[in-house]
Amino acid sequence: MTWLDLPESTGFGITNLPYGIFTSASGPDRPRTGVAIGDHVLDLAGLTGDPVHATGTLNAFMAQGPESWASLRSMITAWLTDPAHQERVTPHLLPRDSVSLRMPFEVADYVDFYSSRDHAENLGRMFRPGSPALTPNWKHLPIGYHGRAGTVQPSGTPVVRPQGQYRTDDGPRFGPSRRLDIEAEVGFVVGVPSTLGTPVPVHDFSAYVFGVCLVNDWSARDLQAWEYVPLGPFLGKSFLTSVSPWVVPLAALTAARTKPPVRDEPLLPYLEDGDEPWALDLSLEVRLNGTAVSRPPFRGMYWTAAQQLAHMTVNGASLRTGDLFASGTVSGPDPSERGSLIELSWNGAEPLALPDGSTRTFLEDGDEVTITATALAVDGGRISFGEVVGRVRPAPSA
Numbered sequence: 001m002t003w004l005d006l007p008e009s010t011g012f013g014i015t016n017l018p019y020g021i022f023t024s025a026s027g028p029d030r031p032r033t034g035v036a037i038g039d040h041v042l043d044l045a046g047l048t049g050d051p052v053h054a055t056g057t058l059n060a061f062m063a064q065g066p067e068s069w070a071s072l073r074s075m076i077t078a079w080l081t082d083p084a085h086q087e088r089v090t091p092h093l094l095p096r097d098s099v100s101l102r103m104p105f106e107v108a109d110y111v112d113f114y115s116s117r118d119h120a121e122n123l124g125r126m127f128r129p130g131s132p133a134l135t136p137n138w139k140h141l142p143i144g145y146h147g148r149a150g151t152v153q154p155s156g157t158p159v160v161r162p163q164g165q166y167r168t169d170d171g172p173r174f175g176p177s178r179r180l181d182i183e184a185e186v187g188f189v190v191g192v193p194s195t196l197g198t199p200v201p202v203h204d205f206s207a208y209v210f211g212v213c214l215v216n217d218w219s220a221r222d223l224q225a226w227e228y229v230p231l232g233p234f235l236g237k238s239f240l241t242s243v244s245p246w247v248v249p250l251a252a253l254t255a256a257r258t259k260p261p262v263r264d265e266p267l268l269p270y271l272e273d274g275d276e277p278w279a280l281d282l283s284l285e286v287r288l289n290g291t292a293v294s295r296p297p298f299r300g301m302y303w304t305a306a307q308q309l310a311h312m313t314v315n316g317a318s319l320r321t322g323d324l325f326a327s328g329t330v331s332g333p334d335p336s337e338r339g340s341l342i343e344l345s346w347n348g349a350e351p352l353a354l355p356d357g358s359t360r361t362f363l364e365d366g367d368e369v370t371i372t373a374t375a376l377a378v379d380g381g382r383i384s385f386g387e388v389v390g391r392v393r394p395a396p397s398a
């Protein structure tokens with residue numbers, strides 16, 4: 001138990017200890033590393049004096065590797081549980097509502113996968129009616145694409161409605177997207193770089209990956225539908241990707257590890273995840289203007305993050321500190337578990353009813369979307385991933 005007075009059910013108990021970057025509202029100060037505990041932030045730069053925590057990004061600390069991560073985590077646990085440290089630690093605990101949270105890490109490369117079978121099948125049914133819902137490669141490799149690292153932004157960044165080309169019956173037109181959507185995803189952040197030409201085996205996942213955040217992969221479906229053949233997503237995705245401010249370390253997720261679903265095609269050896277797979281039982285929730293519209297279950301994802309990491313390096317591509325790879329839209333089998341509006345409204349055919357009497361197919365200007373998640377903690381409670389939020393602003397006027 002901690003000597004701190006922890007309010008119940010913040011999800012930021014002693015078993016979580018996620019890392020973020022913050023500035024305090026009072027006084028001039030530089031962005032620095034903090035750990036969420038209860039409704040406080042522990043200022044690691046102030047408490048430890050270690051310059052690695054005063055860089056304004058988690059990258060330098062993440063690059064130190066698993067021994068450093070484990071060592072600091074056990075020290076933080078001791079500082080917050082042993083009353084002998086209380087006097088020294090207390091001045092470095094700031095109320096969480098008094099700080100501003102920043103982008104937690106500098107994104108190196110960004111990859112987005114497509115690993116929910118339900119999501120892939122739903123989109124296959126909508127876009128390729130009459131053909132098999134899954135493409136022939138889907139059960140043999142985790143499909144992904146390289147996204148735009150420079151437009152990955154922290155929670156709260158306004159979502160300016162993108163403009164671009166979309167198809168109409170009278171030919172292509174240019175204008176603000178009319179089908180702006182969300183994708184509720186889980187992101188994995190690489191700490192330790194790898195060597196060019198040397199693949200990272202599926203079982204080395206925890207030697208490279210530091211932690212987990214939430215991702216909203218904002219998507220303009222009309223731009224995407226017109227541009228994506230044959231090279232995949234481009235401007236329909238690259239205008240903004242939002243991430244949550246707290247990165248939950250893998251060490252906090254031991255109780256959330258679970259078995260992946262049965263794979264009904266044999267895996268090639270480099271994707272075999274054996275006895276210690278990295279499926280994670282995370283419960284996501286998507287809120288639109290405050291109303292819960294979906295509860296996607298992460299546990300059913302066909303491909304795990306360890307398999308995604310093995311796949312994205314199997315050709316010899318190297319990892320850099322700060323690489324972010326996201327799961328792909330998380331959707332479950334039930335209609336209430338779909339992680340995008342294009343699925344929830346079935347391509348616009350079944351509008352969602354909101355409590356204010358309005359309906360939605362895709363996002364309107366002013367709409368706010370919040371994604372949250374929790375997971376089982378080692379003490380039987382729940383840990384929180386915090387939230388990733390974004391509000392839609394009108395497209396710039398011509």
Ligand code: MN
Nearest residue numbers: 183217328329
């Ligand atoms: Mn996506």
